[in-house]
Amino acid sequence: MMTGLVKQLKNTVKALAVVGLAALSLATAQAQTILRVTAIPDESPTELARKFAPLGKYLEKELGVKVEWTPVTDYAAAVEAVVNKKIDLAWFGGFTFVQANARSGGKIVPLVQREEDEKFRSVFITEAGSKITKLEDLKGHTLSFGSASSTSGHLMPRSFLLAAKINPETDLKRISFSGAHDATVAAVAGGKVDAGALNISVWEKLVSEKKVDPKEIRVFYTTPPYYDYNWSVHAEMPAALQEKLKQAFLKLNDSTPEGKEILALQRATRFVPTKADNYAGIRAAAENAGLLK
Template sequence: MSQFRLNSSVLTLARRGFLFGTLALLAGWSQAQQVFRVTAIPDESPTELARKAAPLMKYLESQLGVKMEFTPVTDYAAAVEALVNKKVDLAWFGGFTFVQAHVRSGGKVLPLVQREEDTKFRSVFISSDPLIKSLADLKGKDVSFGSQSSTSGHLMPRSFVLQAGMNPDKDFRRVAYSGAHDATIAAVAAGKVQAGALNISVWEKFVAEKKVDTERVKVFFTTPAYFDYNWTVHADMPAAQREKISKAFLSLSRDDAQGKEILELQRATRFLPSQVDNYKGIEAAARSAGLL
């Protein structure tokens, strides 16, 4: 009887060993097949977002050792929900979108890095009407913002209009939302609205690439600086993984061909560490404007 019990125990252990070994192999296979998903707020056209993402995904794949997948979303809210619900691992947010995700997740998202430009970001107001020379001249006019959730295309421009003593919803003849910065330029250039607000980075890109006639469409107001875009992860991501991602971005340099290409597409001089406290001003502006 004791011999039977011993053999049964050995058999049970063997079965368990086989099971654990199989699970370990499956776990290893799963890890090997891991896909790291990245998304970005759709503040430009889908083709432009894809063009900017391609070399960055290739670089991150080599640095992190996992398959990268860029997952586009239809609007800003979808980007927030994707990260909050862990449908993606890394998200490119504007300052306001980050604040929305931070509030929506109960403080469970963390900004890892931001471009040097994002520590002193600005918005511009543009117009093709020569009579519009200041924010006060927008009274009674049709004005376009970008997305309602855009920091540089809506929240901060709105906050500076409010500081100038006007309420867009009462003092503008019509408030339009184009959905993206490049669409705002197009709306102003086509005369669909008399003025529009967008981020200075997209404006400067359009000017440099001669995609806008600056004899017709001009900047008449540039906002003071504020913190804006960042790359954000969920706080549940292991610290070692967060550090690896941060290191990859912080290591990008214009001194080598790959880094130069990526930084130019991201319209960045370099990336710097970011932190939650950088966005307290954005949160205060959002609450003051009744947008949060």
């Protein structure tokens, strides 16, 4: 009699546990009523907010949740916010993705990247009248990178300098960090440094918007291509939501006014799937330069 009662109690506990897990799963899904989004501050805060506004509205419509833009102070803050699950979706550079993935023990998932990010490049710029025409000419001169954690504004430019047997710390007169790509251009244009390194996408945008005159500031070196930016999430985001997010990006195209505006602001032809393995070269470059901690 007692054995049967114990067995019945065990079955009841198991049934309650199953119901409890189902309820918890439902509560978790319902709790995701806000998608918190950020981006590395590789441009000014106002420009980042302007670029994201129509994308945020689009994601709200596609996901059925409120999308909340949360700016961060620097690249490190973006990494920590995603690692600690304070942010759900982040626009990372290749290096910040690698940093976040390392900090989280491999728990950051890159969902999509722009087609352009499969073959991204950096440019080195200087004043039009400068005698600097190649990387080797930088010896003895001053140079500005972007953020220390920037892929296209620091890590990869540094990597190509090292490949050209130029040690930024010993061969250059001084290096500095502007904090953002547009700030690097301003530093060169203002005569604060002899040269600067930044991502090619921001450079081309500034030229097209006539915010910089290529007759006054010129590109003297363009790097070989490498993988760069992506939209990433924490691995603990429900798989269904990850897939819904991915599909929302993949279906964007320029056949609609909405899609055309979003892609233009994101400086993208289209978004394509990506994976962590694509950034193995970035990780190797960071380790080789002693920048991955």
